[in-house]
Amino acid sequence: MLLSFIAYLIAMIPAIKSIGISPLIIGIIIGIIYAHTLKHKTPIRWSSGVIFSAKRVLRIAxxxxxxxxxxxLIISVGMAGLVASILVLASTFIIGIVLGQRVFGLDRDSSILIASGSSVCGAAAVLATESVLKSEAYKTAMAVGTVVIFGTLAMFIYPLLMKSGILHLSDTGYGIYAGSSIHEVAQVVAAGSAVNHHAEVVSVTVKMIRVMMIAPLLIIVGLVIAYQAKRVIGKASASSNNAKVKLVIPWFAVGFIVVAGFNSFNLLPQSLVSGILHIDQFMLTMAMTALGIETHISKFKQAGLKPALLSLILFIWLIFGGLLITHLSLMVF
Structure with a gap:
C-alpha cells in the first residue's frame, strides 16, 4: 500500500501526468527496484502481504x-475481439507444445505449462493447468517466472508501438490486440491504460474473454492426457486409472461478468461508480507493485535456457502473429 501510494503521488506530478504514465506502470517499476535493493533487508513475513496483493487483491480489483x-460495450467489441482471442490462444498453445517437445526437447508438462501461460492468462493459467497435470513444483515455478518476465516486457512495448504509430490501429483495434496477446490480466490493464481509457476497457474486455477460455482448454488438456494414458497402459488397466479431470474456473472472471452485467442496468449513481473506480485503480496499482516485487533476474536463472527460449519465441509470436490476427479479424468482421 505504501509503495502504491508513492506511485500515485509520482503519477500526479504534472510532467508525468502530461505524458500519460499510469500509476500501475510506476508501481511495477518501484516494485522491481525494491526487489533488487531493499527486499532482502525486510522481514520475511512481509512476503505474505506481497503475495496477497499480487493474487487476491488483483482478482478483487x-x-x-x-x-x-x-x-x-462487450457487443461493441464484436466478433473481431472474440475471433482474435480464440485464434491467438489456439495458435500460441499449439506452437508452444510443438516447439517445446519437438524442437527444444522439453518434457510434456513443462511445454504445456509454458504454452498455457503464454496463450491464456500468465501465471494464473500456469497454476490452473498444473492442477490438471499434477507436475513437479519446479516446473510450475519455471513457467510462471518466464511468462511474468515476458509479460512485463509486453506491458511496456505495446504502448510504445501504439504511440509511435507503428501498429496502425485504432484505440479499439489496439485494445483487441493487447487483450488477445499480452500474458497477465494486470499487464493488459497497464498496457491499455498507458494509451487511453477506451483502449484499457476494450483490452480488458477482450482479455477476460481469453481468461474464460481456460475452462475448455483444461478440459481438452485433461482429455488428451487421459487418451495418452490409455495408449501407454493399455485398455485393460486404463479403466482403473482414468481419473476425473479437475476443472478450475477463475472465480474472478465470473465476478467480472456479473459486475459488468449489473453495471449495464445503470442502477448506481455515477458519482458512486466513479468512487469505486478510483479505489479499484489503487488496488490494481497494489497488484502491479506486488508483481514488480516478485520479478527478479534470478527467475531467468531458475528457468534455464531452453524454457526461456521457448517463452521468448512465443512472446515474439504474440507480438507479430497477434498483430496479424488482429488486423485480419478487423478486416473480416
Whole structure:
C-alpha cells in the first residue's frame, strides 16, 4: 500500500501526468527496484502481504473493474475481439507444445505449462493447468517466472508501438490486440491504460474473454492426457486409472461478468461508480507493485535456457502473429 501510494503521488506530478504514465506502470517499476535493493533487508513475513496483493487483491480489483464495462460495450467489441482471442490462444498453445517437445526437447508438462501461460492468462493459467497435470513444483515455478518476465516486457512495448504509430490501429483495434496477446490480466490493464481509457476497457474486455477460455482448454488438456494414458497402459488397466479431470474456473472472471452485467442496468449513481473506480485503480496499482516485487533476474536463472527460449519465441509470436490476427479479424468482421 505504501509503495502504491508513492506511485500515485509520482503519477500526479504534472510532467508525468502530461505524458500519460499510469500509476500501475510506476508501481511495477518501484516494485522491481525494491526487489533488487531493499527486499532482502525486510522481514520475511512481509512476503505474505506481497503475495496477497499480487493474487487476491488483483482478482478483487478485476471484479470491480467490471464497473468500467457494460454488455453494450462487450457487443461493441464484436466478433473481431472474440475471433482474435480464440485464434491467438489456439495458435500460441499449439506452437508452444510443438516447439517445446519437438524442437527444444522439453518434457510434456513443462511445454504445456509454458504454452498455457503464454496463450491464456500468465501465471494464473500456469497454476490452473498444473492442477490438471499434477507436475513437479519446479516446473510450475519455471513457467510462471518466464511468462511474468515476458509479460512485463509486453506491458511496456505495446504502448510504445501504439504511440509511435507503428501498429496502425485504432484505440479499439489496439485494445483487441493487447487483450488477445499480452500474458497477465494486470499487464493488459497497464498496457491499455498507458494509451487511453477506451483502449484499457476494450483490452480488458477482450482479455477476460481469453481468461474464460481456460475452462475448455483444461478440459481438452485433461482429455488428451487421459487418451495418452490409455495408449501407454493399455485398455485393460486404463479403466482403473482414468481419473476425473479437475476443472478450475477463475472465480474472478465470473465476478467480472456479473459486475459488468449489473453495471449495464445503470442502477448506481455515477458519482458512486466513479468512487469505486478510483479505489479499484489503487488496488490494481497494489497488484502491479506486488508483481514488480516478485520479478527478479534470478527467475531467468531458475528457468534455464531452453524454457526461456521457448517463452521468448512465443512472446515474439504474440507480438507479430497477434498483430496479424488482429488486423485480419478487423478486416473480416
Amino acid at each position: 478485476i471484479i470491480f473493474f467490471g464497473f468500467n464495462l457494460s454488455f453494450q
